[in-house]
Amino acid sequence: xxxxxxxxxxxxxxxxxxxxxxxxxxxxxxxxxxxxxxxxxxxxxxxxxxxxxxxxxxxxxxxxxxxxxxxxxxxxxxxxxxxxxxxxxxxxxxxxxxxxxxxxxxxxxxxxxxxx
Amino acid sequence: xxxxxxxxxxxxxxxxxxxxxxxxxxxxxxxxxxxxxxxxxxxxxxxxxxxxxxxxxxxxxxxxxxxxxxxxxxxxxxxxxxxxxxxxxxxxxxxxxxxxxxxxxxxxxxx
Numbered sequence: 001x002x003x004x005x006x007x008x009x010x011x012x013x014x015x016x017x018x019x020x021x022x023x024x025x026x027x028x029x030x031x032x033x034x035x036x037x038x039x040x041x042x043x044x045x046x047x048x049x050x051x052x053x054x055x056x057x058x059x060x061x062x063x064x065x066x067x068x069x070x071x072x073x074x075x076x077x078x079x080x081x082x083x084x085x086x087x088x089x090x091x092x093x094x095x096x097x098x099x100x101x102x103x104x105x106x107x108x109x110x111x112x113x114x115x116x
Numbered sequence: 117x118x119x120x121x122x123x124x125x126x127x128x129x130x131x132x133x134x135x136x137x138x139x140x141x142x143x144x145x146x147x148x149x150x151x152x153x154x155x156x157x158x159x160x161x162x163x164x165x166x167x168x169x170x171x172x173x174x175x176x177x178x179x180x181x182x183x184x185x186x187x188x189x190x191x192x193x194x195x196x197x198x199x200x201x202x203x204x205x206x207x208x209x210x211x212x213x214x215x216x217x218x219x220x221x222x223x224x225x226x227x
Contacts, residue, residue, distance in 0.1 A: 035215075112157070
C-alpha cells in the first residue's frame with residue numbers, strides 16, 4: 001500500500017508566475033485535501049475534493065484552484081503568484097463514504113514553494 | 117470561528133522525562149481531534165485520532181485525551197526519547213471538510 005505522494009518536492013517561482021502541484025492519494029482513498037503551511041505556523045485549509053468536485057474551501061482567493069481526477073489524484077494550481085504564497089503545500093487523503101469527511105487524514109511530505 | 121491554541125510553544129526536556137502537551141479549542145461542536153507529528157521540512161504523521169464520543173486514545177508511549185466540554189485535549193508522552201524531538205500539532209475536525217490546526221509545540225528531548 002503506497003502512501004500519499006507529492007511532486008515536486010521543491011520549486012522556485014517568481015511573482016506573477018503560475019504553478020501546478022501534484023498529489024497521488026493513498027491507495028483506496030477517495031478524498032483529497034490541500035493545506036498551506038507558512039513557516040512557523042500550522043497548516044491552513046485550502047480546499048477539498050470528493051468525487052472530482054470541490055466540496056469545501058477555506059479562506060483562499062480564486063487564484064487557488066484545483067482538480068481531482070478519476071483515479072483520485074489531484075492538482076493544486078496557483079495563478080499570479082505573490083511573495084506570501086511561499087509555503088509548504090501539503091496534500092492529505094482519506095477514505096470517506098459521504099461528503100462529510102470525518103475520517104482520518106494521511107498527509108504527504110509536501111511541496112516547498114518559494115516565490116521570489 | 118474555531119480557534120486552536122497549543123501550549124507551550126516550545127519545550128525542552130531531558131531524555132526519560134514524561135511530558136504533556138496541551139491543546140485548547142473554542143468551539144466544542146467538533147467531530148474529532150487528531151494529533152500529528154512533523155519533523156523539520158517534512159509532512160505530517162498522524163499519531164492519534166479521537167472521535168468526539170471518545171475520551172482518550174493510546175498508542176505505545178502516547179496517550180491523548182479529549183474533554184469537549186472544556187475545549188481541551190492533552191497529548192501525554194511517556195519516557196521521552198531524543199527521537200521524539202519534533203513539532204506536535206493538534207487539529208480539530210469540525211462538521212464538513214476541514215481541519216483547523218494549532219501552531220504546534222516544538223519539542224526537544226535532550227540526550
